[in-house]
Amino acid sequence: MKHTRIIAILIGSLLSLVLCILASLIFGARYISLPEVIEALTHPDLDSLNAIVVHERIPRTIFSIIAGASLGVSGVLMQAITRNPIADPSILGVNTGASLFVVSGITFFHINTAGQYIWFALAGATLTAVFVYGVGSMGSGGATPIKLALAGAATSAALSSLVSALVLPRTEVMNAFRFWQVGSVSGATMEGITSVLPFFIVGLIIGILSSPALNALALGDDVATGLGVNTGLVRIAAALAGVLLCGATTALAGPIGFVGLMVPHMMRLLCGPNLSILLPMSAFGGAILLTISDVIGRLLGNGGELEAGVITAFLGAPILIFIAMRAKVRSI
Secondary structure: HHHHHHHHHHHHHHHHHHHHHHHHHHHOOOOHHHHHHHHHHHHOOOOOOOHHHHHHHHHHHHHHHHHHHHHHHHHHHHHHHOOOOOOOOOOOOHHHHHHHHHHHHHHOOOOOOOHHHHHHHHHHHHHHHHHHHHOOOOOOOOHHHHHHHHHHHHHHHHHHHHHHHHHHOOOHHHHOOHHHHOOOOOOOOHHHHHHHHHHHHHHHHHHHHHHHHHHHHHHHHHHHHHHOOOOHHHHHHHHHHHHHHHHHHHHHOOOOHHHHHHHHHHHHHOOOOOOOHHHHHHHHHHHHHHHHHHHHHHHHOOOOOOHHHHHHHHHHHHHHHHHHHHHHHOOO
């Protein structure tokens, strides 16, 4: 029965993703009917206005899928490593660290390409993840969920102040940064997708290969060690995968929050806690959530558009409050 349910959820996720892809190609400032979309996709040599619009939306749609999947998987990995139900790249400060390094690159090194953004973002995400985990591990008890969340929140606030200090006095940096910082997939290009795709593939493979050991880690370090798991190595590998996924995505899309928080919880309710299943299903869930958020932002923009990061934050804040309320009730 459980395998049947997982297959049904997988089929439902695939169908939902296909519908989201079609919606992303159809809706926007200019509405394109489904037959026109199909015609544009099957006849790439068409030069009509509608066909051009569809082709312009294809990179944006592809990047929405990749970015959403990356953030969903990254959230699962960070929650598994820290055993913290509210861990995700934005709450642990990793996104902010990536943002600071990208802003520093724009300010001091005049970077302006997707490939340059990625390397700066990965460096910032890695250093921030190491710092937060180090601070959260201080004192007795090691890296507890509450200590990691507090360390991440404090680090994120401090890094955000540094970002503001770099951006505000410099008009040219502000212009380059102000739309990026909201979190958007609107500027996606095939060049950017090509740059981020290797990091997505490597991070996803490492995450999936780490999932059996992470399942053991969920039972506690002592039990995992007794089962022959090298807990330190597993945490490093899973953290590396999470940083690759969220760092590369942040470099191109900006710090999109709450996807890594919402998706793992929704998929855990549907599929259970087995990470071997939860990781790929969270990839589907993240892709669906970010793609549909992008579509909703276009529809609510009233001639323009709301950035996807605004929509995910609007959807994610109630989820975070709900998780916090449940945790409080359990502690009582």
